[in-house]
Amino acid sequence: MQVKCQICGRAEDVPAWSEDFEKLKEGTKHPYICKTCQDLIRSDAHREKQR
Numbered sequence: 001m002q003v004k005c006q007i008c009g010r011a012e013d014v015p016a017w018s019e020d021f022e023k024l025k026e027g028t029k030h031p032y033i034c035k036t037c038q039d040l041i042r043s044d045a046h047r048e049k050q051r
């Protein structure tokens with residue numbers, strides 16, 4: 001299944017056996033964010049806490 005990352009718009013392949021696929025099947029309440037952007041968000045949040 002192909003999904004588009006909500007942050008960078010890149011299409012990613014989500015394997016049917018993955019946790020992400022289960023989440024996407026349950027509904028689109030959680031927008032798909034690729035791992036690269038997830039890491040960016042996490043480091044950004046971390047930086048803001050340090051400020």
Ligand SMILES: [Zn+2]
Pocket residue numbers: 005006007008009010033034035036037
């Ligand atoms: Zn992304």
